[in-house]
Amino acid sequence: MDFSLLLVIAVALSGAIYLLDVLWLRPKRRERLATAEAATTEGLDAPTREKLLKEPWPIDYSRSFFPVLLVVLVVRSFIxxxxxxxxxxxxxxxxxxxxxxxxxxxxxxxxxxxxxxxxxxxxxxxxxxxxxxxxxxxxxxxxxxxxxxxxxxxxxxxxxxxxxxxxxxxxxxxxxxxxxxxxxxxxxxxxxxxxxxxxxxxxxxxxxxxxxxxxxxxxxxxxxxxxxxxxxxxxxxxxxxxxxxxxxxxxxxxxxxxxxxxxxxxx
The missing domain is CATH 2.10.109.10 (Umud Fragment, subunit A)
Structure with a gap:
């Protein structure tokens, strides 16, 4: 097994998902929240707001693991x-x-x-x-x-x-x-x-x-x-x-x- 190849793939995949969320998916979630808030005069309760802003699990894992995997890749490859x-x-x-x-x-x-x-x-x-x-x-x-x-x-x-x-x-x-x-x-x-x-x-x-x-x-x-x-x-x-x-x-x-x-x- 080529651990370096697996590490590079993991960094690239988690980084791509994280970047996709920052540039497109996260703004979409905030847009849905704004639309839902505009549709009610009483405001949204906390559980509803949390549900609309909640990150899907692939995004949550990618955001958590990408920095760690990137540091490991840099240290292992160059230091x-x-x-x-x-x-x-x-x-x-x-x-x-x-x-x-x-x-x-x-x-x-x-x-x-x-x-x-x-x-x-x-x-x-x-x-x-x-x-x-x-x-x-x-x-x-x-x-x-x-x-x-x-x-x-x-x-x-x-x-x-x-x-x-x-x-x-x-x-x-x-x-x-x-x-x-x-x-x-x-x-x-x-x-x-x-x-x-x-x-x-x-x-x-x-x-x-x-x-x-x-x-x-x-x-x-x-x-x-x-x-x-x-x-x-x-x-x-x-x-x-x-x-x-x-x-x-x-x-x-x-x-x-x-x-x-x-x-x-x-x-």
Missing amino acids: VEPFQIPSGSMKPTLEVGDFILVNKFAYGLRLPVVHHRFLEVDDPERGDVMVFRFPEEPAVNFIKRVVGLPGDSIRYEGKQLYVNGEPITKTLIEEGPELSPQQLLLEEQLGSVSHYIYNNPRDPGPQMREVVVPDGHYFTMGDNRDHSNDSRYWGFVPEDNIVGRAFAVWMHWDGGLPSFTSVRRIE
Whole structure:
């Protein structure tokens, strides 16, 4: 289900009904009231006046919901949008069940539904955690880390990432961390961003020969390097598919009671 499309339809429909009432139906109700009052010398009682001025239920609901729906549409489309993490591809940065906030204007403002960028702000930077529409199934949102920018050459061999021929620095932090005892916890320096990744020493993982990122595209990878469906498998992310930059975790929910103890910035 395309929630953005449903929201746009709801705003357009409620707004149209509300505008129709303001411009035509409400004056008609007042005209009927004036005609009824002119036809009697005793004046109209309160129930009769209320009945003649009463709004039909579609108009009443539209007047009540239109401002709320419009605010939700503007905030969700142009300012910030919440998402839930459904998989472990971004561990240890993001856990399954994390609820995140995504900055919708960081990479420019886009029209809802059609996703056309009408105002340029900034472009993704190496190391950003980015939400985008999956190129092979645009109705599905993915979240990965930006590794390659347009024009970069990217290679991944022996669990080592190379950008423009240079190996990306990573430092071993812990062998067999408590949350994932089969993995190695490492700190990686990607551009100006220092962040943690997982590598599985028992799994050779994917190998990828050098590729060059085309103009208008980005190369992304999950922080859980051996368990991530990312650009190493399906290619590049078109600029038109970008949704926004993930910047905070505001809640965690794994089926029990929601927890707010993991509120944090996303690095």
